[in-house]
Amino acid sequence: MAEFAEPLQRLIAELEKLPGVGARTAERLAYHLLKIDRDDAMALARAIRDVKERLKTCQICFNMTDGELCRICSDRSRDPSLVCVVEHVRDLIALEKVGSFQGLYHVLGGKVAPSEGKSIQSTTLGALLARVKKGVIKEVILATNPDAEGDATSLSIGQHLHNSSVKVTRLARGIPVGGSIEFANVEMLREAMSGRQEAGNK
Ligand SMILES: [Zn+2]
Structure with missing residues (x-):
């Protein structure tokens, strides 16, 4: 992947870790993300961050939640x-x-x-x-x-x-x-x- 700039290389490598995404699909998705509006791309980045940082398990039933229950x-x-x-x-x-x-x-x-x-x-x-x-x-x-x-x-x-x-x-x-x-x-x-x-x- 030496032909890609480093940040693009990194994006492709991360996308390739997703289930069902092979090398070619990872490249296609990466090019798509390069092309779209900055706002749309950032919304995706924020959505990923929020599910990892804000979602907790419900204190009663262990369902996912962003509050206590x-x-x-x-x-x-x-x-x-x-x-x-x-x-x-x-x-x-x-x-x-x-x-x-x-x-x-x-x-x-x-x-x-x-x-x-x-x-x-x-x-x-x-x-x-x-x-x-x-x-x-x-x-x-x-x-x-x-x-x-x-x-x-x-x-x-x-x-x-x-x-x-x-x-x-x-x-x-x-x-x-x-x-x-x-x-x-x-x-x-x-x-x-x-x-x-x-x-x-x-
Ligand atoms: Zn619950």
Whole structure:
């Protein structure tokens, strides 16, 4: 890349690190950024900086937020007795797109993955148990992904909630095994949510 001026070289190298961006696309994007208005280019730079510097995790549910609590936890019209447990924020976003769920969420930030040495303790389970202990939650909906690790995660959470008085349910098996909540379509997710069943580990 010695043919490019140093700042341009650096931009291409950074763009090339993005998923799905090869050397040629990185060059094309870099030329595009060179060409556009300074304001537009700076808006992109600021947007990147802001997601890294201003986004925090919600103190209650671990969703992303730029305040103390996320917009879902601060929404008084939502039902605090219903909590849907997901692996990642992107799963929460997929379920929110369905628009039918009126409860709150809990983002685990991970899952049980024995091959990577990750137990349920590597997730935010402790915070979920503390939320349940407060007595407001009546139902915990396990919405982990339908794969071996997601199943192991749900099973473990079910066991930890075994002695509490909350009802523990799982999404109906609408999403194909090995598929993911993130990429399931809206209809599928709506059916999986409305057809949820009591988890069989009581
Ligand atoms: Zn929240």
